[in-house]
Amino acid sequence: MSAAQRRKRMARPENRVAAVLLDLGGVLVELTGARRMMEITRGAYTEQQLWNKWLQSPAGRDFERGLISPSAFAERMAEEFGLSLPPSEFLHEFLTWAQKPFPGAETLLRRVAESGIALGCLTNTNRLHWEHLLKNTALLAQFTHLFPSHLTGLLKPSSEAFANAVAGMGCRPEDILFADDNPDNVAAAAAFGIRAFRVRGLTELAVLLSEHNLITKERTR
Template sequence: MVVSERGHSVDSVSRGGRAVLLDFGGVLVRFRGLEELRRLLPDRPDLDAATRRWLGCEAVRAFERGEHRDAGLFAAQAVVQLGLPIAADEFLRRFVGWVSEPLPGAAELLARLRRELPAGTRIGCLSNTNALHEERILGWLGEDAFDVRFLSHRTGQVKPDRDAYTHACETLGLEPPQVWFADDAAVNVEAALAVGLRAFRARGPGDVARRLEQDGLLPTGSLTSRPRERVRARYARRAGSPGRPPSSRR
């Protein structure tokens, strides 16, 4: 029996349904924005502090809630509110490129979830995003990768607000302990745990797979779950060693 961080046993959850919700940036796609923001901020805070400042900025919240679609206005307000030492048009140019590419293993993880999660488990995304980034991200990952999408600029709900999580659960028709949620930001994970979701911090597809294996939602030992072990085993068979790559020296 596996026990989650909230103390709810997997076996105690209704078998009527589950969902796995994934953040985009830092979990499925490379998001370099917060590291760049940290370097731009005059006091150079650590990454968690920069993340909290970004999520608390009213210009960011309004833009990612979809309250307005004027990217230029968003950039002008964000530069002032965050105290950034660059012009608004330069900030906007950089902001568009903050989402750069899918993380290695993202497509494989999504395919594995579709193939190996228990029947009736829905796959979704729960992400703070905007119209500038949405098209790029879904173009990379595929719109059909998700059964349901909770994107902040469409729902009007942003993390780490409590409503972002309760809205997702209510829409899914599930109780919070029936929903697994992966995010790379500690503040978002903390807020989701407070609501009762089985939230955990993930910094890439591998972290997601390991946690879902630990909680019994994915089988362990899958061909897609342990690439390092497969490489070691292959080297061991070739070299007759206990799993280390053969020496390159002749």
């Protein structure tokens, strides 16, 4: 069965979605860190190598679980990646890597909310990026349920992260539609019984939501 056929089947009335659970980075928020990190490390890694190392970084994982301070994170990252930047400069750079929602992201979430669907955010993030989004955008205000890793202490793709989100949203796993740009997270969510899809960017997310009749039609002026 193709991905399009699977989506169409799951969008039938008897399979109606009760809640939507979304990742942030790469889905609703633009990520620019990989390109800049390649520059900082002076080409020591390919983009894929850098991404893999970042996902497995002990310092990164501890920071995203809320276990260490920003300064400790910066110092440990400098050691792990052999950075020449002072920790304070690295933190300044790091703050800019996930600060801008894709154009239209807030509007799209409002359209989901207008359909009466519970809207949750399940994201691996950190204190700096989360606080920036809270203070400088209206993106997080569109959600009814928030599950940021630095506050829950749980990272995707662990089953505990999905179990916590499912319990918090008060739905059965099979009644939740989940979208993430990381295939490992999508696979883990599907294994937990959640309807999981990989999307990259706002356009793909809008298509997915539309196929499941989860967004209201845009108003004409």
